[in-house]
Amino acid sequence: MLICFTYEQNAGIAGIDGRAPMQEGRGPATPPALTDAGLRGAVVIVTGGSSGIGAAAARQLGTVGAPVVLVGRREDPLNEVAAQITAAGGEALCVPADLADPDSPHRITDACLARYGRIDGLVNNAAVVRHMPLAQWDTGCFDEHVATNIRAPFFLIQAALPALRESPVRSVVNISSSSGTLRRVGQSVYGMTKSALDYLTQTLAGELAPLGIRVNGISPGPIDTPIHATWADDLDEAYRWLSGQVPLGRIGAPEEVALWITLLLSPMASFMTGAVIPLDGGQVIDRE
Numbered sequence: 591m592l593i594c595f596t597y598e599q600n601a602g603i604a605g606i607d608g609r610a611p612m613q614e615g616r617g618p619a620t621p622p623a624l625t626d627a628g629l630r631g632a633v634v635i636v637t638g639g640s641s642g643i644g645a646a647a648a649r650q651l652g653t654v655g656a657p658v659v660l661v662g663r664r665e666d667p668l669n670e671v672a673a674q675i676t677a678a679g680g681e682a683l684c685v686p687a688d689l690a691d692p693d694s695p696h697r698i699t700d701a702c703l704a705r706y707g708r709i710d711g712l713v714n715n716a717a718v719v720r721h722m723p724l725a726q727w728d729t730g731c732f733d734e735h736v737a738t739n740i741r742a743p744f745f746l747i748q749a750a751l752p753a754l755r756e757s758p759v760r761s762v763v764n765i766s767s768s769s770g771t772l773r774r775v776g777q778s779v780y781g782m783t784k785s786a787l788d789y790l791t792q793t794l795a796g797e798l799a800p801l802g803i804r805v806n807g808i809s810p811g812p813i814d815t816p817i818h819a820t821w822a823d824d825l826d827e828a829y830r831w832l833s834g835q836v837p838l839g840r841i842g843a844p845e846e847v848a849l850w851i852t853l854l855l856s857p858m859a860s861f862m863t864g865a866v867i868p869l870d871g872g873q874v875i876d877r878e
């Protein structure tokens with residue numbers, strides 16, 4: 591298979607050495623775009639495809655010719671991202687579903703198979719996040735985190751397994767978080783689910799390797815998405831606090847994660863499984 595790996599740059603505003611300039615405290619103004627990843631025609635399910643990292647990944651996958659199945663609870667944002675993908679020449683199917691519902695994994699894979707007859711890749715990206723002290727947690731909120739962030743990825747992989755086995759691509763990417771490594775006070779439940787997701791990535795990578803199915807993860811640090819509005823009252827203050835934790839001195843752009851999701855799905859990572867890639871500007875490095 592010929593794999594062509596090219597970057598598109600906006601020559602008009604590219605920075606020094608042809609690279610996109612960095613915005614103050616944010617990612618590159620024009621992140622590089624992958625235009626061919628050996629995924630043309632590969633059908634990929636992206637949970638949380640209506641916002642942030644998932645939406646960026648879905649758009650990136652659309653650009654490389656992979657039909658994308660977008661999953662999220664709210665229909666309007668799903669339709670908006672699908673419209674962006676089709677306007678750019680890609681293909682998308684929206685499957686509104688609440689991943690906290692135990693029936694969702696099968697409903698999602700059934701909808702994908704009904705439309706495309708195949709599943710080549712799965713991106714377990716959706717998650718919920720609350721940061722609060724132990725005393726404030728109730729079982730409902732705890733269970734929502736476990737169901738959405740851990741149970742759903744596990745059973746989506748299980749539901750997709752028969753179709754993945756038939757695919758030449760056979761790739762799963764789980765999105766965890768630097769919070770799963772950092773053990774931050776107040777992030778006990780979210781961090782626990784992300785640590786567990788990394789565990790799942792590595793154990794299932796071993797279990798599914800004999801089937802040729804690769805399971806990898808990305809552990810992002812702070813990324814510029816709407817998720818921070820779910821826990822921060824003052825976003826500017828939150829972004830300052832987050833940037834201060836990152837040796838590279840800024841938060842990341844969703845497109846910077848989307849690129850690695852696409853790479854992990856693609857045959858460019860054909861010898862990689864069980865990897866959890868920190869994509870965090872160095873956040874998890876102990877600098878003390």
Ligand SMILES: NC(=O)c1ccc[n+]([C@@H]2O[C@H](COP(=O)([O-])OP(=O)(O)OC[C@H]3O[C@@H](n4cnc5c(N)ncnc54)[C@H](OP(=O)(O)O)[C@@H]3O)[C@@H](O)[C@H]2O)c1
Pocket residue numbers: 637638639640641642643644661662663664665667687688689690715716717718719738765766767768769809810811812813814815816817818
């Ligand atoms: N942004 C960061 O700084 C950061 C850092 C580390 C890790 N991450 C991880 O990256 C992933 C994506 O986060 P993001 O920042 O892109 O968040 P986001 O912009 O808030 O997007 C979250 C997505 O997940 C969907 N979702 C949430 N709960 C769902 C449920 N129960 N069922 C179905 N869909 C659900 C949301 O759609 P609906 O609300 O419509 O359901 C939305 O599409 C998450 O796993 C997050 O933990 C993010």
